[in-house]
Amino acid sequence: MNDDLFFEQLGELCDQLGERAPAPSTLKSRVFTALVRRQQQQGPLKTLSACRKAGETLCIFEQLVAIAPVGEPVKAKNPCEVCHARLLGERVDDAPIWWAGCPYVQFQNR
């Protein structure tokens, strides 16, 4: 066995057996926020009313916005921008948030 073969086997072994680092929940949260902001720059988001009609699970805050007497353009904004769950999710791993339907809760590794 020469050096090349040894190191190729080592590389394969590390990829197969090496410890798999889970993505930190704070990172997933930041990626999601950035992704939605980018989507929003390029056009309106799917409205909360449409999400509701499609049977998607909305968090309590989204449900309130969805039934509020406001125009559809408001319902096509990202309500997470003004939610404390986003702030906690982006900054704290295992953040103390538990609402059903909240994407930042979905990202917690627990």
Added chain:
Amino acid sequence: MRGLQSSAEQVEQAGGGLTADAVLAGDAELARGVLGRDRKAAAEFVDRFSGPVYSYLSSRFAPRVELAEDAMQEVFMVAWERLGSWSGTVPLQAWLMGIARHKVQDHYRARLREPQCWEDLEEEPRDSGMAGLEVVLDQQRSAARAMALIGELPEASRLVLRWRYWDRLSTREIAAQTGRTEKAVERLLARAREQFRSRWLVGDGGQ
């Protein structure tokens, strides 16, 4: 280069037992949701694929966690920009991993183009003598130890080792990417292997 698989293999691997058609159908539905700017679909997209993407990136950028995190954000931004051109014939996970591999290559290329990586190399590359220790590869803890040792090497050494042996680029390909000769790449690899060997033997009690 390692990592190239047939579409069928990629589908099976990504699906965790689901049939190829089921995986692709699920992926297509998710892609439609993301392209429709549905935040719930975007959350599912990030949640479903961030694990394998981050695992790969962190293994290639270790110990630079911040580079892996920046790269992951870039992978998902590129994915969003290009999702409309996703063929639908390979699983989204494999498609995303392709983007991640390009990000890693871009980084390796940029770093290894810097002149200081190539200073003080020996004229004639030599074997490190690691080949006589192949028996240790039978042990799972060797993988963890090797990954830790690679992370301790100087940046140029760990990048060239990973590029050559983890991602299986040939010395010719690395030479082309970095604008150096194959001989220079061999010298850089020889130094990296020797650095690895000396650290490995220290842990083995100098045997």
